[in-house]
Amino acid sequence: MINYTPEEVRALTEERFASPGAVEPFRCPACGEMDVRIRQYASTHGEVTKTMGYAWCRASRHFTGWTSMYSEDLDDFLVKLPEEQQARFRELSLEGDLDGMFEFLDSVS
Numbered sequence: 001m002i003n004y005t006p007e008e009v010r011a012l013t014e015e016r017f018a019s020p021g022a023v024e025p026f027r028c029p030a031c032g033e034m035d036v037r038i039r040q041y042a043s044t045h046g047e048v049t050k051t052m053g054y055a056w057c058r059a060s061r062h063f064t065g066w067t068s069m070y071s072e073d074l075d076d077f078l079v080k081l082p083e084e085q086q087a088r089f090r091e092l093s094l095e096g097d098l099d100g101m102f103e104f105l106d107s108v109s
């Protein structure tokens with residue numbers, strides 16, 4: 001996996017928010033393919049719940065991740081999955097296994 005540059009992240013953010021109701025996949029600012037997916041989920045450590053997000057391109061394997069304030073209306077992709085898959089993703093995330101995480105995201109997206 002390859003990190004998007006700050007300029008690419010900005011371009012991606014603009015594309016995503018420029019057109020209301022824009023739907024996936026989004027255009028990849030690195031390779032130009034319409035192959036970018038975005039997934040967010042809630043992550044709780046101790047008493048604090050935050051929103052974790054990832055955007056990644058299935059074609060060129062570029063990605064970016066972020067943490068933001070948790071909000072009740074979060075469209076959490078993880079809670080829609082069977083429990084063993086949720087556990088598997090959290091395990092990959094804890095291990096910091098980026099390739100494994102994005103392979104997992106590919107398989108459920």
Ligand SMILES: [Zn+2]
Pocket residue numbers: 028029030031032033035057058059060061062
């Ligand atoms: Zn790409």
